[in-house]
Amino acid sequence: AQSVTQLGSHVSVSEGALVLLRCNYSSSVPPYLFWYVQYPNQGLQLLLKYTSAATLVKGINGFEAEFKKSETSFHLTKPSAHMSDAAEYFCAVSSAGGYNKLIFGAGTRLAVHP
């Protein structure tokens, strides 16, 4: 069965600092991995996805993630945080149990301080 673990329910960074949000997955089959962002009172917006084409995936808003099979990780990074990045971030893996069925991590709330 697939599962996702996000390390750190809250992460706080200064504006301009590196953002690193951690995600580890468990999957018995080659995984399809996603990062989503949720702003207050909104739904989830796709940041990027990994589908085995390339291990370093670039997404929107300057975010990128690197797939590391040996570490079963898919950490999300951004070189320089902006105040507008403050939101909740979710890592997800496609379930082998059905199409369009995502298994989400518990989420990481990112705070950005001036």
Added chain:
Amino acid sequence: KAGVTQTPRYLIKTRGQQVTLSCSPISGHRSVSWYQQTPGQGLQFLFEYFSETQRNKGNFPGRFSGRQFSNSRSEMNVSTLELGDSALYLCASSLRQSLDSPLHFGNGTRLTVT
């Protein structure tokens, strides 16, 4: 292109009542899936519909049901509401059924059961 539209945005119901939530997918998207988001359980898959047929169902009681119409619009129904059903219900649409197809989420319906 318009995004996923969910109505209503907010609902307040009393225990024992039933409720119907509506979702209009992105034009051309044929797959609609539903998720429940709560602070305690996080994001959990409810069910997925494709071509008017339920293709997959999460681990929720039979009080939770749904359907999809020929225009791909979807509704979900919760009968005999319980306090624990209070949550943000998110609808997501996808162009096709696949493990790597990204989901596009609406802004959700926030249901409060009193």
